[in-house]
Amino acid sequence: MISVSKALDLIKSHSSQLPTVKMPLRDSYGCFLAEEVLAPISLPSFRQSAMDGYAFRSGEISELEVVGECKAGDALEFELLENQAVRIFTGARVPDRADTVIIQEHVEAGGSKISILQLPEKYANVRKVGEQVQAGDHVLPAGTKINESIIGFLASFGITEVLVFNKPKITLIVTGNELQEPGSHLKPGCIYESNAIMLESALKSRGFDSVRLLKVEDDLESTKKVIATGLESDLLLISGGISVGDYDFVNESLQANGVREIFYKVNQKPGKPLWFGKKESTLVFALPGNPSSSLTCFLIYALSALKIMSGNTNFNLDFQSGILKHRTFNKFGKTVFLLGTEKNGEIEIFEKQASSMLISYALGNALVMIPEQLEILEAGESVQFLPINRN
Numbered sequence: 001m002i003s004v005s006k007a008l009d010l011i012k013s014h015s016s017q018l019p020t021v022k023m024p025l026r027d028s029y030g031c032f033l034a035e036e037v038l039a040p041i042s043l044p045s046f047r048q049s050a051m052d053g054y055a056f057r058s059g060e061i062s063e064l065e066v067v068g069e070c071k072a073g074d075a076l077e078f079e080l081l082e083n084q085a086v087r088i089f090t091g092a093r094v095p096d097r098a099d100t101v102i103i104q105e106h107v108e109a110g111g112s113k114i115s116i117l118q119l120p121e122k123y124a125n126v127r128k129v130g131e132q133v134q135a136g137d138h139v140l141p142a143g144t145k146i147n148e149s150i151i152g153f154l155a156s157f158g159i160t161e162v163l164v165f166n167k168p169k170i171t172l173i174v175t176g177n178e179l180q181e182p183g184s185h186l187k188p189g190c191i192y193e194s195n196a197i198m199l200e201s202a203l204k205s206r207g208f209d210s211v212r213l214l215k216v217e218d219d220l221e222s223t224k225k226v227i228a229t230g231l232e233s234d235l236l237l238i239s240g241g242i243s244v245g246d247y248d249f250v251n252e253s254l255q256a257n258g259v260r261e262i263f264y265k266v267n268q269k270p271g272k273p274l275w276f277g278k279k280e281s282t283l284v285f286a287l288p289g290n291p292s293s294s295l296t297c298f299l300i301y302a303l304s305a306l307k308i309m310s311g312n313t314n315f316n317l318d319f320q321s322g323i324l325k326h327r328t329f330n331k332f333g334k335t336v337f338l339l340g341t342e343k344n345g346e347i348e349i350f351e352k353q354a355s356s357m358l359i360s361y362a363l364g365n366a367l368v369m370i371p372e373q374l375e376i377l378e379a380g381e382s383v384q385f386l387p388i389n390r391n
């Protein structure tokens with residue numbers, strides 16, 4: 001059985017970036033830029049009024065004659081004289097002959113004349129061309145993760161497509177005769193199926209939205225068939241059926257489909273029977289069916305592979321240090337992942353930790369990793385944890 005760090009090393013060495021693709025900006029959330037972005041235009045690209053008021057030529061003036069109006073979207077020119085102004089609104093193009101905008105609260109309007117109550121400084125309330133970005137500036141480096149701010153920023157240049165690493169196409173296969181859809185009447189001996197919706201949510205919340213879900217009963221031929229279909233993806237995740245029982249057909253079906261085993265079983269709890277393999281460029285993770293094992297193996301291993309595939313150069317797990325509030329044991333001689341809460345750097349571990357339970361995952365915000373060689377950790381000792389359920 002291999003260690004957690006060996007398993008992670010093997011996953012890293014067998015995962016590679018997907019090809020790059022021109023993707024519509026609106027579909028690119030969560031993707032990573034494959035090239036730097038240069039500003040195609042300056043922002044703003046013309047002088048804009050920052051306020052509602054009057055545009056004029058700055059000087060020692062107390063009264064102005066209003067000779068026209070510029071609203072947002074207009075591109076009007078006026079031969080403004082020194083004592084003349086145009087009514088102007090926020091976002092409107094400032095006429096070339098004007099240099100300053102006085103806000104309407106600082107004038108007294110009367111017919112076509114306005115009296116200045118408080119003279120602004122020259123250039124006040126005028127956004128300069130390129131004050132945000134000049135055309136040709138390097139605005140985003142390759143490797144940037146596209147989030148909502150980046151999408152808005154790129155759209156403000158008129159950009160509609162970005163060159164990114166392709167999003168992984170993912171198939172999720174859920175195995176088990178005992179599994180019933182939530183919402184149906186629960187038959188004796190059955191349980192509600194929860195791994196599919198949980199893993200799908202974990203994927204989609206991270207921008208991995210190309211997810212196909214397939215379900216299969218515990219039957220060798222059906223499992224072989226569904227795996228053959230699932231292999232037409234970049235990443236195949238399988239839940240359950242990977243242990244050693246008479247009705248666990250996943251290992252045999254993967255082999256029958258020519259998937260090469262890279263490792264099977266990790267010295268950890270939960271998630272010992274994790275299986276990882278590859279066929280051509282498709283990566284396969286067979287996650288143990290116990291819900292907590294499935295989610296832990298997803299967060300620690302499958303997600304690392306997905307990050308690499310999608311061009312994320314920051315694919316290392318984001319473990320942080322916390323201080324244990326109480327004594328904790330590791331009786332197993334394995335790396336143990338424990339659910340708990342972290343507040344201001346202090347960690348409390350929950351009592352209920354079985355791989356069949358999700359209660360501690362649902363209530364926790366920290367996945368604490370206790371190394372295999374540590375048997376007792378005293379209160380006050382430092383531990384590593386992965387923040388979970390934080391947004």
Ligand SMILES: Nc1nc2c(c(=O)[nH]1)N[C@H]1C(S)=C(S)[C@@H](COP(=O)(O)OP(=O)(O)OC[C@H]3O[C@@H](n4cnc5c(N)ncnc54)[C@H](O)[C@@H]3O)O[C@H]1N2
Pocket residue numbers: 174175176178179191192193194195196239240241242243244245248270271272273287288289290291293355356
């Ligand atoms: N003799 C041994 N038995 C087991 C071993 C072992 O080493 N020797 N390992 C145990 C460990 S550790 C784990 S983890 C499980 C993994 O089993 P499988 O991956 O084959 O998963 P299943 O048997 O299909 O299911 C396990 C458990 O989880 C429930 N389950 C499965 N899928 C779902 C789902 N989609 N939603 C909710 N719950 C699910 C299932 O009903 C079982 O209770 O094997 C141990 N056995």
Ligand code: MOO
Pocket residue numbers: 268269270271272273288290292293355356
């Ligand atoms: O390795 Mo299993 O996930 O502990 O029950």
